[in-house]
Amino acid sequence: MMFSGSRVAARKTFTTTCAAALMLVAVTASAQTYRFDSVSVQGNGLIEDATILSYAGISRGEAVDAARLNDAAQQIRASGFFESVEVVPQGSTLVIQVREYPQVNLVSFEGNARLNDEQLRAVIQSQQGRVYNPATAERDTAAIAEAYARSGRVNATVLPSIIRRDNNRVDLVFEVFEGGLSEIERISFVGNRSFSDRRLRGVLESKQAGAFRVLIQRDTYSAERIQFDKQVLTDFYNSRGYVDFVVNDVDVALSRERDAYLVTFNVQEGQQFRIGNVGLTSEIPEADPAAFAGAVRLDPGSIYSPTDIENDIARLEAQASRMGLNFVRVDPRITRDDRGLLLNIEYVLVPGERIFVERIDIEGNTTTLDRVIRSQFRTVEGDPLNPREVRESAERIRALGYFADATVNAREGSSPDQVVIDVDVEEQPTGSLSFGANFNTDNGISLVASFAERNFLGRGQSLAFSVSTGETNRNFSFNFAEPNLLGRDLRFGLDAAYRTTDNANALYDTETLRVSPGLSFPAGEQTRLSVFYAYEYTDITGVAGTRDAPADERASVLIFEEAEQGGVATHALGYSFSYDNRRSGLEPRVGVVLRFGQEFGVGDAQFIKSTALASAETRVLGEDVTLRATVEGGALDYREGSSRVTDRYFLGSRLLRGFEAGGVGPRDADTDDALGGNYFAVARVEAEFPLGLPEEYGITGGVFFDHGSVWDVGDTHGADVIYNDFTPRSVAGLSIFWTTPIGPLRFNFSEPIDVQERDKTRDFDLTISTAF
Known part of the structure; x- marks a missing residue:
């Protein structure tokens, strides 16, 4: 037993001794250092030796160990230029052996049709002349697939491949299999009670795939567009008093065939609130609330809308500015009455931060002049900063329509009490040249050529002219407008038109030339006043027959009398006043338009020509049905001389449906010539409603009733x-x-109810216009 125990002890001692020896060897090896007198780089052709040595980071004569050599190899690999890297010490020489990735000779795409080569090149990183990297190519593959997914083709697949060329070069080819278009097949809502799915779909930017899916791109799925739609829905409900509305989530699913999206908005409407008490107080001693009371227009009992409150705040701050009170801000303090479903509004005038605008920097406008963008600011350098005015200026810049994108931000300037407003814009095309056709049942088919430029020479001016020729008339029009004359909100316009008609539908021809320069400017928040001068030349020619000819072979005696006056030139001064609140709010429920204008003839012909229009529109039944009503009239009163057929009013289908052009009103009893009238009055009411068809087809129905007349030659x-x-x-x-x-x-299908025997009625008319 004693012998056996000694053997075990001896074995343990031997094992321990071996382990210690091995550890000593390992420590010795790991602690070995190297010093190199020279470095040899082998295998590189495109990348310079010095570049590779800079990645390695080892200096000549520097003491390095094996771990440091391994790090150097990893650093060279991380450059992305090499397939393999080995760092091998050979005596006093460090040998770096590399195998380079090839150089990209050409990047090409195959199989792409919906997205062209330039669009695809914009999303990839691989480029001709650069070193090929498999990881970069894989990322490019994913980027191309994502670009197709954004365009609605989620089934698109992309396969990268390389074709090896001489001199270590490759062609990089992305093979694209586009697949079918994945459209939005259905947009539905869960949780909506006050508004139908149809009404809410009409608010969204995204649309369901419809009859014109080839032309309409908003029916392809876009995550960014869905996010925008969530905000639009929220704004829509908030503007109608649903202050607690939220979009809980949006469920986006692919159909089983993976060729269409099913989008479901899960919403929570909440209750509709109305305005309760409205008050105004001030925390600024020099700001008397009584002096601001007239700026508050919010009515107790009206449906709550953030837009109405924003308008009140803007008026209050503008009033403070007019009174010379700077840095006054309005704090709308809202208290809820959940039982009465009321929101009590207290406007409080409070002191704002004393911050000034140091400067306004504008970038990105390659065509549009700086002054055009600056004209949208009511604030200039040195003015007190008004954040609300900056936001409104940004909206005005976007509303110009000159830019694909426009952002306005404020940042701290040279001191804490100074800010710099940065405006970054992205230009977009603003001109158009079109050739097309117009058709209506009054004038038939007309061929049209037109040119329009909304930002002429980058000055913010609009320029347009068009030429049309049809079966019975020829028209030429020219329009020019400068919206900020003298750097103010003063619009100068010059309109010119020339029109001729032949006797295809009358026994005489006419010629009319009108030139009218004018100025217009805002007279209030929703009102505008225009003043103008007009020169007009009219002539009646080609009168058929003679006075003595039978009635069926000649024009009316009245036409002969008026034609004998020859060409008549008139001069007039006039004005026009308009009120339009349709721009307020998100798809407002009620819109009202009022217009009234007069022309005063001076010189040889003295007359007063007055026109008026009142129109209103509202939505009912969950806003699915639109009701419209319009009253329109005119009066032409000659103080000296008398009117001619070229001056008087005619009622076409635009004003009174169900009649041919000149089919109603005074006419010659013998020749049946339509003579027009010095007075007209028309009332029109109509309703537009869904027909139960998918709204992506864009088809709705309507009923109408028109009542009116034209009279007195x-x-x-x-x-x-x-x-x-x-x-x-x-x-x-x-x-x-x-x-x-x-x-x-x-398409209008008309049925006369109360007409005269000689009237010329029409039971169908169609209006269409297009450009190509």
């Missing part, structure tokens, strides 16, 4: 004129509205 010169007194007509009908990519179409 003035001096009849002995002609037998019928319907010369006010004789109202009435017509009812059905409409089909069709919104198409080539323009809105409207």
Whole structure:
């Protein structure tokens, strides 16, 4: 037993001794250092020796160990230029052996049709002349697939491949299999009670795939567009009093065939709130609330809308500026009455931060002049900073339509009380040249050529002219406008038009030239006043027959009398006043337009021509049905002389549906010539509603009722004129509205209710315009 125990002890001692020896060897090896008198780089052809040595980071004569040599090899590999790297010490020489990735000779794409080569090159990093890197090529493959997914082709696949050339070069080829277009097949909502799916879909930027899916790109799925839609939905509900509205989530799923998206918005509407009490107080001693009371327009009992509060705040701050009170801010303090579903609003005038605008920097405008962008600011360098005005300026810049993108940000300037406003814009095309056709049942088909530039020479000016020729008329028009004359919100416009008609539908021809320069400017928040001068030359030619000819072979005696005056030139001064609140809010429920204008003829012809229009539109039944009503009229009163057929009013289908052009009103009893009238009055009411068809087809229905008349030719010169007194007509009908990519179409099916025997009615008319 004693012997056996000694053997075990001896064995343990031997094992321990061996382990210690091995550890000593290992420590000795790891601690070995190297010093190199020279470095030899082998295998490189494109990358210089010095570049590789800089990646290695080992200096001549530097003491390094094995771990440091390993780090040097890893650093060279990390450059991405080499397939393999070995760092081998050979005596006093360090040998770096590399194998380079090839150089990219050419980058090409195959199989792509929906996205062209330039669009794909913009999303990849691999470029001709650079070193090929498999990891970069894989990232490029994913980027190309993502670009196709954003364009609605989630099934697109991309395969990268290389074709080896001489001198260590390769062609990099991305083979694209585009697959089918994955459109949005259905957009639905969960949780909406106050508004139908159809109404909410009409608010969104994203659309369901419809009849014109080839032309409409908003029916392809875009994650960015869905995020925008969430905000639009929130704004829509908030503007209608639903202050607690939230989009809980948006469920996006692919159909089983992976060729379409199914998008579901899960929403929570909450309750609709109205305005309760409205108050105004001040925390600034020199700001008397009584002096600001007139700026508050919010009505108790009205549906809550953030836009209405924003408008009140803007008016209050503008009032403070007019009173010379700078740095006044308005704090809207809102308290909820959940039981009464009311929001009580207290506007509080509070002192704002004393910060000034140091400067406004504008970048990105390659065409548009700086002054055009600066004109959208009501703030200039040195003014007190008003954050609200900066935001409104940004909206005005975007509304110009000159830029694909525009951002406005404020940053600290040279001192804490100074800010610099940075404006970054991205230009987009603003001109158009089109050739197309117009059609309506009054004038038939007209060929049209037009040119328009909304930002002429980058000055913010608009320039347009068009030429059209049809079966019965020819038109030329020219329009120029400078929206900021003398650097103010003063618009100068110059309009010129020349029109001729032939006797294809009348027994005489006409020629009209009108040139009218004018100025317009805002008279209030939603009102505008225009003043203008007008020169007009009119002539009646080509009168058929003679006075003595039978009635069926000649024009009206009245036309002969008026034609004998020859060409008549008139001068007029006039004004026009308009009110339009349709721009307020997100798809407002109620819109009102009021217009009134007069022309005063001076010189040889003295007359007063007055026109007026009142129109209102509202949505009912969950905003699915739109009601419209319009009253329109005009009066032409000659103080000296009398009107001619070229001056008087005619009622076409635009004003009174269900009648041919000149089909209603005074006419010669013998020749049946339409003579027009010095007065007209029309009332139109209509309703537009869904037909139950998928709204992506853009088809809705409508009903209408029109009532009106045109009368009084003035001096009849002995002609037998019928319907010369006010004789109202009435017509009812059905409409089909069709919104198409080539323009809105409207089909009217009319049924006369109250007409006269000699009137020329029409039971169908269609309006269409397009450009190509």
